[in-house]
Amino acid sequence: MSEVQILASVQQFITRQHGHFIHGQCTDAESSERVALVNPATEQVIATIAVATEHEVDQAVQSAHDAFHHAWADTSPYERGQKLNKLADLVEQHAEELAQLETLTTGKLINLSRHLEVAQTVVFLRYFAGWATKIHGQTMQPSIPSMQGEKYTAYTMRQPIGVVAGIVPWNFSLMIGCWKIGAALTTGCTIVLKPSEFTTLSLLRLAELAIEAGIPAGVINVVTGTGQTGQYLIDSKYIKKVSFTGSVPTGIAIGQQAMKNDLTRVSLELGGKNAAAILADANIDEILPTLLQATFVHQGQVCAAPERFFIHQSKYDEFIEKLTGAIQQFKIGSPLDESTMFGPLSNKAHFDKVKQYLQMAQNNDQVISGGKVLAGIGYFVEPTLLKVTGVDDPLFIEETFGPVVDVIAFESDEELITMMNHSRFGLTASVWSNDLAKALRLIPQIEAGSVWVNMHTFLDPAVPFGGVKASGQGREFSDAFIEDYTELKSVMIRY
Ligand code: NDP
Numbered sequence: 001m002s003e004v005q006i007l008a009s010v011q012q013f014i015t016r017q018h019g020h021f022i023h024g025q026c027t028d029a030e031s032s033e034r035v036a037l038v039n040p041a042t043e044q045v046i047a048t049i050a051v052a053t054e055h056e057v058d059q060a061v062q063s064a065h066d067a068f069h070h071a072w073a074d075t076s077p078y079e080r081g082q083k084l085n086k087l088a089d090l091v092e093q094h095a096e097e098l099a100q101l102e103t104l105t106t107g108k109l110i111n112l113s114r115h116l117e118v119a120q121t122v123v124f125l126r127y128f129a130g131w132a133t134k135i136h137g138q139t140m141q142p143s144i145p146s147m148q149g150e151k152y153t154a155y156t157m158r159q160p161i162g163v164v165a166g167i168v169p170w171n172f173s174l175m176i177g178c179w180k181i182g183a184a185l186t187t188g189c190t191i192v193l194k195p196s197e198f199t200t201l202s203l204l205r206l207a208e209l210a211i212e213a214g215i216p217a218g219v220i221n222v223v224t225g226t227g228q229t230g231q232y233l234i235d236s237k238y239i240k241k242v243s244f245t246g247s248v249p250t251g252i253a254i255g256q257q258a259m260k261n262d263l264t265r266v267s268l269e270l271g272g273k274n275a276a277a278i279l280a281d282a283n284i285d286e287i288l289p290t291l292l293q294a295t296f297v298h299q300g301q302v303c304a305a306p307e308r309f310f311i312h313q314s315k316y317d318e319f320i321e322k323l324t325g326a327i328q329q330f331k332i333g334s335p336l337d338e339s340t341m342f343g344p345l346s347n348k349a350h351f352d353k354v355k356q357y358l359q360m361a362q363n364n365d366q367v368i369s370g371g372k373v374l375a376g377i378g379y380f381v382e383p384t385l386l387k388v389t390g391v392d393d394p395l396f397i398e399e400t401f402g403p404v405v406d407v408i409a410f411e412s413d414e415e416l417i418t419m420m421n422h423s424r425f426g427l428t429a430s431v432w433s434n435d436l437a438k439a440l441r442l443i444p445q446i447e448a449g450s451v452w453v454n455m456h457t458f459l460d461p462a463v464p465f466g467g468v469k470a471s472g473q474g475r476e477f478s479d480a481f482i483e484d485y486t487e488l489k490s491v492m493i494r495y
Contacts, residue, residue: 003336004110010100013205014047020056020224021207023063024217030056035197035226040107040344040351040379041334049200051225057192057232060221064163064190065238067218072190075216081132084185086213087206088125091118091178094209101202102174107344107379108298109335116297120459121178127461127477128182135187135482142492153493158486160188161265162240165233167254168203169246170196170346171301171401177203179476180243181210181220187485189241192221194233198347200224234258241265241485245303248399248425248470255473267474267484269303270467271399272427275420276306276456277410277442279433280314284322287432287454292326294430294456296383299345300403304428304450304457304465308396309407310416316409320385323407324369327383332374344379345402351379354402361386361395361404368407391422399425413442421447426468430456449475 014037019029029050036045052060075083091098098121099113108117137156144152166180173195184191195203203222210220223229227250234242234257242258244251244266251268258264276291278284295306311319335343345351358381361367370384383403388396396406410416420429429448431439439453449467452458459465459477466475474484 003334004100004338006100006104007097009097010104013097013101014104014201016047018047018200018204018224019050020052020060021204021220021222022056022060023221024211026204026208027056037105037198037200038348039104040346040348041336043377043379046104047201049197049224052223052229052232054232057223057229058236060192060223061163061233061236061238063218064192064221067216068160068162068190071216072185072188072219077132077135077188080185080188081129083213083215084125084129084132084182087210087215088122088129090209090213091125091206092122094205095119098174098202098205101205102199103335105199105201106170106173106298106346107335108346109340109343111338112298117172117175121175124175124461125178125182128186131479131482132186135486137488151495153495155491157489157491158187158482159489161485161487162189163238164189164191164485165230165236165239165242166191166193167230167233167242167244167246168193168195170198171298171303173199174202174206176245177206181206183243183476183481183485185215185219187482189485190219192223192233192236192239194223194225194230197224197226230254231257234264235261239264241267243267243484245269247271251472265484267466267476268472269465269474269476270427270470270472271401272303272425272467272471273308273397273399273423274304274306274425274428274430274448274456275308275310275423275446276430276432277416277420278309278311278315278319279431279435279438280312281435282312282315282432283434284315284319288322288326290455291432292323294458295405296327296330296342296403297457299343300383300405301346301350301401302457303401304459306428306430306456307400307405308420308423309405310410310419311407313409313411316407320368320407324385327369327385330383332380332382342383342403345381346379348379350401351381354381354400354404357395357398357400357402357404358384364389366395370403391419397423413438417442417445421445423447424470427471428452428456430454
């Protein structure tokens with residue numbers, strides 16, 4: 001095993017006594033309460049983070065509020081775009097440092113941290129930067145009849161909503177944090193971020209880079225801590241919108257809390273139990289590499305990744321045999337080793353949750369392949385394939401958010417659609433087939449915010465993303481985010 005050398009700058013950063021990032025600087029924490037950050041591959045504590053008091057959260061929001069009305073409001077759309085592009089440049093320059101921070105705290109394979117988390121962060125920031133100069137209203141001709149020769153005209157303008165609370169999960173904290181930063185800053189909003197307590201470091205470092213990029217103090221603030229910190233943030237008086245990515249129960253609680261605060265806006269990107277449909281004509285050898293990557297990327301801890309496989313009866317045995325053969329070849333090991341194909345789960349709480357599902361599957365004799373927790377140090381489990389008893393099997397219903405896939409056979413298209421839609425979730429789905437006509441007929445019937453054909457788990461800034469049913473509310477990316485971060489003002493003029 002040969003692990004990449006941890007950079008001196010990373011060592012230095014993780015050994016700091018971290019506070020919060022408020023009004024352009026790292027602040028000392030008011031409270032002595034701290035949370036330990038544990039490297040999931042070694043189970044060693046690598047750093048601790050501060051738990052924000054309500055007062056600190058309010059300070060951060062006040063700073064964002066002031067910046068919204070002054071520093072950021074005085075910045076032209078062109079300058080906002082330039083500064084986001086500059087931030088993207090700095091992320092690129094500090095790519096290895098940020099990638100290592102992510103890998104140390106999440107167990108993400110180092111190459112995934114480099115080529116997906118950090119590289120995509122740059123792509124998304126640049127995409128959002130481009131929108132700054134393209135946000136506009138419309139003119140319209142009112143239909144009011146003219147009584148005395150007077151005329152009417154009307155137009156709309158889009159205005160930034162104000163201070164946004166960005167609450168971020170642990171699986172891709174840098175990238176998801178930057179989706180929220182990009183959307184907020186390009187529309188003229190300011191932001192206070194609350195990263196997950198498990199993966200706080202990369203966003204604290206990013207906030208420093210934002211100052212280097214010339215983004216004024218107060219435009220991006222970071223408060224660290226637990227779920228309670230998130231609650232203080234939502235309740236803080238200048239918060240105008242909550243952009244949340246995380247689990248369904250937390251999303252529902254946040255939505256209710258935000259509504260009580262004079263209808264604070266919310267956008268919710270939540271969980272899924274995503275379906276992949278492998279049709280009768282699919283060439284298993286051709287699709288398997290792409291499907292495997294989409295399913296087991298970051299040990300399956302990706303909201304968009306498939307967990308339910310529906311396989312046409314005629315291909316079932318071949319598919320199971322080949323999938324089993326492929327996942328048994330995964331090299332499991334340290335995420336800092338560039339040759340590792342499969343790392344640990346990201347944190348102890350999640351490891352314990354996935355272990356329970358594996359135990360349930362073992363007890364019911366449902367394991368086709370994998371299903372075991374690896375002995376020794378680290379939160380390692382095997383990539384796992386399960387058979388289910390039917391569509392109401394709890395393992396088929398509940399999101400594991402781990403490397404656990406359930407398989408079931410289908411015979412007709414009607415049966416396929418009924419089973420795919422038998423879920424409270426509706427985030428993503430995919431159809432694997434060369435019969436494009438059939439795929440095009442199935443797509444409208446599938447209850448999901450995103451449907452892919454011969455691919456899965458690919459997010460692109462130009463394509464809207466979000467869930468239906470309990471998987472969320474609102475859309476990110478493309479031009480769909482603009483509505484969520486701006487108020488539409490209507491102006492009518494009589495002349
Ligand atoms: P959680 O819902 O537990 O937490 C998400 C964030 O919310 C964390 O920062 C967490 O803080 C914070 N939080 C927890 N409780 C509260 C609260 N009551 N009020 C305000 N904030 C709170 O999700 P996970 O971090 O465990 O992420 C995994 C889940 O996220 C999965 O279900 C997955 O599907 C979903 N997800 C969805 C994505 C999407 O785009 N649809 C993308 C990525 C993940 P803390 O960590 O400190 O508890």
